[in-house]
C-alpha cells in the first residue's frame with residue numbers, strides 16, 4: 001500500500017510528550033496522521049522550554065499531553081489528537097486499550113515504562129517503535145512480535161560504576177573525585193549517619209581504636225562552627241591523604257597525592273569569617289542558600305582556584321549548619337540543590353588538586369554529579385523523523401526494510417545515521433518466549449515478601465503480580481479483598497516452605513501480571529548458602545539477563561549512575577546512560593554476528609564478555625567495519 005493511504009487509515013499511540021514526543025507529534029501531524037493518542041504523566045517545567053518547542057512559558061505547570069495537542073491543532077486543526085494526562089502504567093491502559101492502535105511509538109525516558117509498554121504491545125500484538133536520545137546520540141528500534149527482538153530480548157547495560165578503591169584511595173579522573181565528594185563525603189556529613197560509609201577515613205585518629213572513639217564528622221554540641229569546619233577540611237584533605245601516603249605500595253607506580261591543610265590555603269582570618277552571611281539571610285528559601293552568593297562569586301562556568309574552592313567548601317559547610325541544620329542527617333544529594341552542588345564541586349576540586357587532576361567549573365561538576373547529558377533538540381528531531389519512517393514501514397508491513405537506526409556523534413564511514421537490520425527474537429527471552437527462569441533460593445529461610453520485592457518487582461518489572469503454585473494462589477498485589485489480604489499477609493511473613501503448598505526445590509511458580517498479560521514460570525532450586533557480598537539478595541535468578549556493568553564492582557553504592565544509595569539519579573538519567581551503551585553495543589553485536597553464534601545462550605555470554613572489554617569512559621563507536629557486519633535478514 002502506498003504510504004499516504006496507510007497513514008490516512010492509521011491510529012497511533014504515542015507514549016511520552018517530552019523532548020522526542022514534541023518533535024514526534026509535530027512530524028506525525030505534518031505527515032498526515034489523522035488519529036493520534038498521546039499519554040504523558042508530566043506537567044511542563046521551565047527546563048523543558050528550550051527544546052520542547054510546543055510549550056511556552058505560560059504553559060508551565062500544565063499537562064504536557066494536553067498542551068502538545070492544543071499547540072499542534074493550531075496548525076493542523078482537522079486531525080484527531082486525544083491526550084491522556086496519566087501514567088502509562090495505569091490500569092486503564094490495558095491490553096484492550098492497546099489493541100485499538102496500529103502502532104505504538106515510544107518517546108519515554110525510563111526503563112521501567114519502556115518495559116511495561118513492550119509487554120503490553122506483545123500482549124496486544126501491536127508493533128512498537130522504540131526510541132531514545134542522549135545528547136548527540138540516539139536510536140530508533142522496531143519491535144514486532146515474533147518477527148524482531150522485543151525491547152527486553154537483550155540485557156540493558158547498567159550505569160557505570162567504579163571500583164571502591166579508585167574512589168576512596170586512587171582517583172585518576174575528575175569523575176572519581178565527584179563520586180567521592182557526593183556519595184561519600186556529602187553523604188557522611190549531611191546524610192544518614194548510620195550508613196556504611198568507607199570514607200578512606202577512620203573517623204578519628206588511627207591510634208584511637210577503642211569502641212567509643214569520637215567521630216570527627218559529628219559536630220559536638222558546643223563545638224564552634226569555625227573550629228568544626230577547619231577540622232573537617234584538615235581531616236579529609238590533609239590527614240587522610242597523609243594516611244594514604246603511608247602505604248608505600250600504593251604509590252609505587254602512581255603520582256603521590258599532596259595533603260592540603262586549611263592553613264595552607266586559607267588565612268586564619270578567612271577561615272574564621274569569610275563570606276557575608278547577611279546576603280543569605282534575605283531569603284527563607286532553603287534551596288536558594290548559596291556559598292557563591294555569600295562570597296560574591298557569580299559565574300558557574302568559572303574554574304575556581306584551589307583557594308576559591310577552599311573558601312566555597314568552608315562557606316558551604318557553615319551555611320548547611322547555620323541555615324539548614326534541620327535537614328542534616330537526612331539529606332541526599334540533589335543536583336537542583338544549589339548549596340549541595342557548590343559543596344560537592346568544591347570538595348571534588350580540592351581532592352582533584354591534591355591528586356594532580358585538572359579542576360572543573362561548577363557547571364561541569366554539576367553535570368557530572370547529576371549525571372546530566374545535555375539534551376540536543378536536533379537529535380530529538382532527527383530521531384522523531386526516523387520513528388515516523390519506521391512507523392510507516394510497519395504500517396505497510398514492509399518487513400524487509402525495517403531498520404534499527406543509531407544516530408552517532410562522529411561520522412563513521414561518513415555516516416552519522418547508522419542503519420542496522422533488526423535482530424530476530426531471542427529464543428530464551430523470558431518476556432517474549434515462554435522459557436522459564438530458574439531461581440536458586442533457600443526455601444527454608446527465604447520470605448515470600450523478599451521474593452516479591454527483590455525478584456518479581458525489581459528484576460522482572462511486574463507492577464501487579466500474582467503468584468501461583470499449581471492451582472494455589474500464593475500472592476496477589478493490588479486491590480485484594482480484605483479476607484484474602486489477611487491470608488496473604490500471613491504468607492508474607494512465613495518462609496516459602498511453610499506456604500499452603502510447600503515450595504521446595506523443583507517447584508514451578510507461575511508469576512503473572514494481569515495488566516501486562518505477561519506470564520513467566522520460575523523453577524525453584526533449593527540452595528543452602530549464599531555469598532553475602534556477591535549475592536546480597538540471598539537468591540539468584542538465572543535465565544533473566546541482568547544488566548551488565550562495565551566494571552566489576554563489589555560496592556554497588558558507589559557510582560555515578562543509578563546507584564542504590566542514591567536517590568538523586570532518577571530513572572530517567574540512569575536510563576540515558578544505558579542508551580549510550582546501547583549505541584556502543586552496535587559494535588558488540590557486530591562482533592557477535594561475526595562469530596555467527598546461533599545459540600542464544602552463547603550469545604548472551606559472549607555479549608557479557610564484550611561489555612567488560614569496553615570499559616573506557618569514552619564510547620567506542622562503529623569504526624569502519626560496517627561491511628563486515630553480516631546482515632541477518634528476517635525471514
Ligand SMILES: Nc1ncnc2c1ncn2[C@@H]1O[C@H](COP(=O)(O)OP(=O)(O)OP(=O)(O)O)[C@@H](O)[C@H]1O
Nearest residue numbers: 016017018019039040041042086087088108109113
Ligand atoms: N510512566 C510514564 N507514563 C507516562 N509518561 C511518562 C512515563 N514515564 C515518562 N514519561 C514521560 O516521558 C517524557 C520523556 O521526555 P524527556 O526525555 O524529554 O524528559 P523530560 O522530563 O521532558 O525532560 P528532562 O528529563 O530532560 O528534564 C516525559 O514527558 C515524561 O513525563
Ligand SMILES: [Zn+2]
Nearest residue numbers: 150153429432
Ligand atoms: Zn524478547
